[in-house]
Amino acid sequence: MLRLVFVAPLLALAGCGPTAPSADAGVPLLTCDAMAAEVTLSGRLQAELFDRQCRSCHNAASASNGDYSAADRTAAAVARPTRIAAPLLPVRPGVLSESVLWLKMNGRTAGPKGEALGGVMPPGGKLDDATLKLVKDWICTGAK
Numbered sequence: 211m212l213r214l215v216f217v218a219p220l221l222a223l224a225g226c227g228p229t230a231p232s233a234d235a236g237v238p239l240l241t242c243d244a245m246a247a248e249v250t251l252s253g254r255l256q257a258e259l260f261d262r263q264c265r266s267c268h269n270a271a272s273a274s275n276g277d278y279s280a281a282d283r284t285a286a287a288v289a290r291p292t293r294i295a296a297p298l299l300p301v302r303p304g305v306l307s308e309s310v311l312w313l314k315m316n317g318r319t320a321g322p323k324g325e326a327l328g329g330v331m332p333p334g335g336k337l338d339d340a341t342l343k344l345v346k347d348w349i350c351t352g353a354k
């Protein structure tokens with residue numbers, strides 16, 4: 211009995227280690243960086259992200275999920291309510307916690323009020339931290 215008293219807190223501590231910080235490992239999920247440099251679609255994000263990783267599925271032929279096939283189309287699409295979680299937008303400039311595109315790219319399956327967000331985008335799995343940081347800075351600096 212006495213042994214259990216000592217072991218239980220140790221087990222609890224060990225349990226916290228690997229699980230607690232993992233949701234925010236890599237790029238912090240819900241806070242904008244104060245010193246973020248402006249990232250724009252036409253500057254680099256359309257070419258470096260949407261053209262390479264999204265356009266094969268998100269194009270004019272499947273526009274109901276958002277047409278991301280050119281900078282002007284992406285800009286329009288991310289400002290319209292999502293199909294899966296309206297009235298949430300794909301991108302609410304400056305507000306990561308209410309940007310469905312950001313949450314899905316980080317593998318979050320629920321929105322701020324528990325809205326079901328479906329699977330990670332792209333479906334192949336979370337992209338690398340450098341790319342996620344670009345997306346984050348784009349959203350945080352106005353998503354232009």
Ligand code: HEC
Binds near residue numbers: 267275291292
């Ligand atoms: C292999 C095809 C495929 C690729 C690649 C892909 N998507 Fe998707 N996407 C889908 C499908 C199918 C849906 C609808 C089901 C869902 O929401 O999970 C979707 C839905 C979404 C939605 C929700 C749209 C809405 O209005 O409800 C967002 C946001 C999104 N994708 C972002 C992205 C981004 C950003 C990328 C690139 C980084 C990407 N997707 C790459 C197939 C794809």
